[in-house]
Amino acid sequence: MFDGFWENVSRYPRYLVTIILGIFVNTFGWLAPLFRNPVTAIALVGMLVGILIFVSLTLRAMLGLSAI
Numbered sequence: 001m002f003d004g005f006w007e008n009v010s011r012y013p014r015y016l017v018t019i020i021l022g023i024f025v026n027t028f029g030w031l032a033p034l035f036r037n038p039v040t041a042i043a044l045v046g047m048l049v050g051i052l053i054f055v056s057l058t059l060r061a062m063l064g065l066s067a068i
Contacts, residue, residue: 031044
């Protein structure tokens with residue numbers, strides 16, 4: 001009844017990693033050609049840093065973690 005049960009359960013982490021990597025590649029794959037041009041690469045990195053700082057400051061203000 002339980003033949004191969006643990007073998008089957010041990011496959012799930014690999015499946016999870018595969019799904020997560022597939023989602024990541026499909027979501028951000030269209031950005032790869034933009035990183036070939038230095039101007040657009042700098043702009044994309046700047047936008048990413050700006051978005052992260054904005055979210056960080058917004059969450060800190062909303063949660064009252066520090067006085068800004």
